[in-house]
Amino acid sequence: DDRDETPSVPGDLIVVSNRQPYSHEYDEDGNVVVDEPAGGLTAGLDPVMQRVHGTWIAWGDGEADREVTGEDDVVRMPPEEEAYDLKRIWLSDDEVEAYYYGYSNRVLWPLSHGGIWKTEYANRHWRRYQQVNGRFADAVVDAIGEDSVVWFQDYHFALAPRMVREDAPDALLTHFWHITWPGWDTFRACPQAEDLLDGLLANDVLGFHVERYCQNFLDCVDQAFEDAFVDYDDNRVQYEGHTTYVQAFPLGVDADGIAESASSADEESWRAFKQDRGIPEDSKVALGVDRLDYTKGIVERLKALEQFWKGRPERQGELTYVQKADESRSLIPEYQNLQTNVREAVERINERFGTDEWTPVIYIDDWLESDELNALYRYSDVMLVSALRDGMNLVAKEYVASQVDDDGVLILSDQTGAYEQLGEHSLVVNPHDTEGFARTIEEAMTMDAEERRERMSALRENVHEEDLNAWMADVFAAAEEAGEERDDADGQ
Numbered sequence: 001d002d003r004d005e006t007p008s009v010p011g012d013l014i015v016v017s018n019r020q021p022y023s024h025e026y027d028e029d030g031n032v033v034v035d036e037p038a039g040g041l042t043a044g045l046d047p048v049m050q051r052v053h054g055t056w057i058a059w060g061d062g063e064a065d066r067e068v069t070g071e072d073d074v075v076r077m078p079p080e081e082e083a084y085d086l087k088r089i090w091l092s093d094d095e096v097e098a099y100y101y102g103y104s105n106r107v108l109w110p111l112s113h114g115g116i117w118k119t120e121y122a123n124r125h126w127r128r129y130q131q132v133n134g135r136f137a138d139a140v141v142d143a144i145g146e147d148s149v150v151w152f153q154d155y156h157f158a159l160a161p162r163m164v165r166e167d168a169p170d171a172l173l174t175h176f177w178h179i180t181w182p183g184w185d186t187f188r189a190c191p192q193a194e195d196l197l198d199g200l201l202a203n204d205v206l207g208f209h210v211e212r213y214c215q216n217f218l219d220c221v222d223q224a225f226e227d228a229f230v231d232y233d234d235n236r237v238q239y240e241g242h243t244t245y246v247q248a249f250p251l252g253v254d255a256d257g258i259a260e261s262a263s264s265a266d267e268e269s270w271r272a273f274k275q276d277r278g279i280p281e282d283s284k285v286a287l288g289v290d291r292l293d294y295t296k297g298i299v300e301r302l303k304a305l306e307q308f309w310k311g312r313p314e315r316q317g318e319l320t321y322v323q324k325a326d327e328s329r330s331l332i333p334e335y336q337n338l339q340t341n342v343r344e345a346v347e348r349i350n351e352r353f354g355t356d357e358w359t360p361v362i363y364i365d366d367w368l369e370s371d372e373l374n375a376l377y378r379y380s381d382v383m384l385v386s387a388l389r390d391g392m393n394l395v396a397k398e399y400v401a402s403q404v405d406d407d408g409v410l411i412l413s414d415q416t417g418a419y420e421q422l423g424e425h426s427l428v429v430n431p432h433d434t435e436g437f438a439r440t441i442e443e444a445m446t447m448d449a450e451e452r453r454e455r456m457s458a459l460r461e462n463v464h465e466e467d468l469n470a471w472m473a474d475v476f477a478a479a480e481e482a483g484e485e486r487d488d489a490d491g492q
């Protein structure tokens, strides 16, 4: 199956992302150390970049980065192979505040997830967002050659494609939007709606996780621009003499790599983990792993667990919930509130049901050794994914890929992109339906081994089939096709 191979790229690849693949830090002795990509897309793209010797443009952060990078702002990465150029864009504190925390994460993030009440329409963020997009676009224009394929990642760069297009009209531009795209009724609340759409329509290919987000985007374009021709069947927009293909590419995980890591965990380390954390040996374990974000539905999940234990006293002690939480975007008040709300919910539940022998919720917000994390993913009996809205949700896929024994149960919110692919074989919940959610946890607790195996093996097949490499291959194939269509049209 050639979809398992590292995908081929139709040109010289230039990747643009907010986060960099490698960051440099100082250790305790003041020596520079390299932080390797932890996982996900960055770790998956890195080998592709090493193979094709491309250029990766990203936000450079901190003193050690500066020291290593030198004056031309470029460092060859990874250190030993020196395979590709990492071009670092240095941002001032003001730029970070307005472009990253401000417009990206206090406007576009909540807006894209449908939360217009959490969205702050501060026009002062806008100017910096434009400026920083301009700085990234300049770096792209500097790096671009005749055979370049530019690949923008995410909502940090809605304007950069238009800016690049102005200087490099023939460039092949691809963009993947990693979060949901809302309906027009939500998107129209944004004062910069038209500028954002205009920026994105400079791309040749614009990708979203699922078809619904594509249709939402097409509808937004249709409503915003009278002179745009929107083809809903072929997922195409013609606007200002340019065609943009809008396509669904459901992001996958490195399923083989994850399965291998999970297989390295053993029952011994799992028993040790349970003992260390005070989980009774015969208690089942439900797991949640989240960045501490208000879109993840963590408080709603805790309410469902509370309801579950309240309505089923016999289950107290029989199911323990482990919450692994990663702090995120903590300078933003909404995230601080969420952190407080989660902590309070955990404390309330543990006070209400906890005994000398049993703590219902084990909350882990510090570093976990990889063997502990592997054991958690492999041996937890149930995974709870309850996002209120989520572009994809890769935690669900990581759990599935880790289920090498085919005996866990995935409970999955119907508000995630992952639901489109995994909904059929998971137990599906609406995270706001606390009572239904609690019943679903009971269903997972009592599901027999055969049904668990049937469901999980179907899920695993999907996650291996539609993995990260397959996803990249599909994106690159679409870029190649768009380039060919354009060449054909030019030739006519």
Ligand code: F6P
Pocket: 018, 019, 154, 178, 179, 328, 329
């Ligand atoms: O889901 C969108 C996303 O940007 C991911 O690509 C990333 O892993 C996550 O959010 C983390 O966000 P941040 O870079 O703001 O810490």
